[in-house]
Amino acid sequence: MTDRASEIQTIFNNIAPVYDNLNDWLSLGQHRVWKLMTVKWSQAKTSDTCIDLCCGSGDLSQILARQVGNTGQVFGVDFSAGLLAIAKQRVQNHYPPLAIDWVEADVLQLPFPDNYFDCATMGYGLRNVTDIPGCLRELYRILKPGATAAILDFHRPYNPVMQNFQQWYLKNVVVTAAEHFGLTEEYAYISPSLDKFPQGQQQVNLAQQAGFTTATHYQIAGGTMGVLRITK
Ligand SMILES: C/C(=C\Cc1cc(O)c2ccccc2c1O)CCC[C@H](C)CCC[C@H](C)CCCC(C)C
Numbered sequence: 145m146t147d148r149a150s151e152i153q154t155i156f157n158n159i160a161p162v163y164d165n166l167n168d169w170l171s172l173g174q175h176r177v178w179k180l181m182t183v184k185w186s187q188a189k190t191s192d193t194c195i196d197l198c199c200g201s202g203d204l205s206q207i208l209a210r211q212v213g214n215t216g217q218v219f220g221v222d223f224s225a226g227l228l229a230i231a232k233q234r235v236q237n238h239y240p241p242l243a244i245d246w247v248e249a250d251v252l253q254l255p256f257p258d259n260y261f262d263c264a265t266m267g268y269g270l271r272n273v274t275d276i277p278g279c280l281r282e283l284y285r286i287l288k289p290g291a292t293a294a295i296l297d298f299h300r301p302y303n304p305v306m307q308n309f310q311q312w313y314l315k316n317v318v319v320t321a322a323e324h325f326g327l328t329e330e331y332a333y334i335s336p337s338l339d340k341f342p343q344g345q346q347q348v349n350l351a352q353q354a355g356f357t358t359a360t361h362y363q364i365a366g367g368t369m370g371v372l373r374i375t376k
C-alpha cells in the first residue's frame with residue numbers, strides 16, 4: 145500500500161467511533177435516502193451475489209443484503225479495521241440474519257475471481273481511493289458481463305449558488321462539528337478531495353475507458369451528490 149493510502153486508512157480509523165452519528169446529523173438523515181437510491185440503481189435482486197466496495201460501517205451492505213435476501217450473498221469490503229468492526233457489531237444481532245461477509249482488503253486488489261458478482265455498490269469510496277482508473281478496472285474485472293454497479297459520492301454542483309452553499313456547509317458546519325471531536329483535519333479533508341474528484345461526465349469517460357459498456361451519472365441532492373451507474 146502507498147503512503148497516501150495509509151494516510152487515508154488512518155483518517156477512517158480515526159473517525160470510526162463518530163462516523164455514523166455525524167453522517168446522520170450533518171446530512172439531516174438524507175444519506176440514508178441517497179444510499180437507498182444507490183442500491184435501487186445497482187439493480188440488486190433476490191439471490192444475487194453482490195459486493196459493497198469501501199463499505200465502511202456497512203449501511204449500504206445492509207440495504208443490499210435485505211434486497212438479495214437469505215438466498216443471496218453480500219461481501220462488504222474495506223481496509224479500515226475500525227469501521228469494519230462497527231459494521232460487524234451492527235449486524236451481529238440482526239433478525240432475520242443478514243447474509244453479509246465482511247472482508248478486510250484493498251479495493252484496488254480485490255481477493256475475488258473474474259466475473260464473480262451480479263452487482264456492486266460503492267458509497268463515498270471512489271473519491272478516497274488513490275487510483276480511480278485502477279479501481280474502476282478492478283470493479284470491471286470482478287463483475288459478470290451485464291452486471292451493474294452504482295457508485296455514490298459527493299459532487300461539485302454546476303449551479304454556483306449550490307456550489308457556494310456546499311463549500312460553506314463543508315467548511316462552517318461539517319468541519320466545525322468535527323472540531324468538537326478533535327477530528328478537524330479528518331473532516332477538512334473532504335473539500336480538497338472533492339476538488340480533485342472528477343465531475344460527472346469525467347467519471348462517465350473513466351468508466352468507459354475501464355471497459356464499461358454503459359455509464360450514466362445522476363446528480364442528486366441539488367447536485368451536491370452524484371451516482372455513477374455503470375454496466376459491464
Ligand atoms: C455519508 C456522507 C459522507 C461520508 C463521508 C465521506 C468522506 O469522504 C469523508 C471523509 C473524511 C471524513 C468523513 C467523511 C464522510 O463522513 C454524506 C453525508 C454527510 C456530509 C458530511 C454532509 C453533506 C453536506 C452536503 C453539502 C449537503 C447538505 C444537504 C443536506 C440536506 C443538509
Ligand SMILES: C[S@@+](CC[C@H](N)C(=O)[O-])C[C@H]1O[C@@H](n2cnc3c(N)ncnc32)[C@H](O)[C@@H]1O
Nearest residue numbers: 156198199200222223224250251267268269272
Ligand atoms: C467515506 S467512507 C464510506 C463508507 C460507507 N461506504 C458509507 O457510505 O458510509 C470511505 C471508505 O473507503 C474506505 N477506503 C478508502 N480507500 C480504500 C481502499 N483502497 N481499499 C479499501 N477501502 C478503502 C475507507 O476505509 C472508508 O471506510
